[in-house]
Amino acid sequence: MPSVKIPKKSTNVDMTPFVDVAFLILTFFIMATKFKPPSPVEVTTPSSVSADKYPDNDAVMITIDKDSKVYFTVFSEGAPKVFDDIIGSINATNNTGVTQSETNNFKKMAMVGVPFSQLRGLLQTPVDQQKNVKQAGIPLDSTGGELTFWINAAKKAFITEGKHKLTYLIKGDNDSKYPTFKMVINAMRKNEEFKYQLVTTPEEAPKGTEYFNKVKATK
């Protein structure tokens, strides 16, 4: 029986378009990626319908973690003198005695969450090891505690710098307790600051509510 010869087809597929697409996606992700800043504490923020812009520069962020410990962070790209001024005022008011080299370390830090007595010790730790250091949180009481000095120092530093307007961010964890938040507000209030921005995760407005209709009307 004569065998029917099936024409041999090449199994090689031209992968060029496939590779093209793959690299296009790759390029997109490289461009779109913004690395998470290394943070010593994990904070899950609550969600809200408000969609105000998150400022990532010229801001002071007060972080409240899930154990209600408070941390202080300064964002100031382009004005490094602000950091020197802050440490300068803290030194002046609390005799912390932080040296110049330790101040340089402060500039690279993600967040400070220690009492003044431990501040030098923390700043002496190399930056790459700081995330392993367990920070006790800035001491707070009903009238503000040490956080008042930090806010005051930052406020003065930004006034001296003059060019940038300081924004106050409060980033609280879902599980942190309300009294801590109230004490943070009190520390702000002592410095005559009454406007803050709470960091939240964006969320859709529930259908049929007043805000939902308002958003729809403006679109």
Place this chain on the structure above:
Amino acid sequence: MSAIEEGGDSGHKKGPGVKKAKKLSTRVDMTPMVDLGFLLITFFIFTTTMQTPSTMKLNMPKDTKKEEEQNKAKASGALTILLGKDNHVFYYEGELLGDASNFKSSNFKEIRDEIISKHQEVIKNHKHDDTCPETQQKAKAKGDPNWQNACADRDFVVIIKPNDEATFKNTVDILDEMTINGVKRYAMIDITDTEKKLIAATEGTPIK
């Protein structure tokens, strides 16, 4: 892919001993490159943080000792919301009665209906006075779709009192509820001891 073909013998005359060059394929095996490409894609997909956080504005009033500068809330238009532990919500309308009979238990799902119904009630009971048209026109100029209710909205005040067990999430959620329901006037105030006791008494057995 285009492969460059050599012309073969045409035109050229090769001398003796000149070997014909071996034809090399111009095709490159792209598999390792593709592998690497996808590895990088996977890496970047995982590390990308697509969602940037948003913020919510919060303005607190200045402390004032002077009586005339303090904001007064009409009892008829006030709704007090208390936040307890484990996402419990309590509320009462107007002033808290001596026997606490208007103190009610709720949760985050149901409190919205309560805010809306109280809001409607306040709007319905509102009596226009001389300052009303001005307030309405101001709101209209701002582009408020509910400008007709602008002066009635002034009567409606929500007072938020989180207790020591309430979480930050609860606080933000209730502030969010104010935005969602278009409550123009709300305030965060310290909880009183009577209210604390009432919450503690109710929390053991939440009433529906």
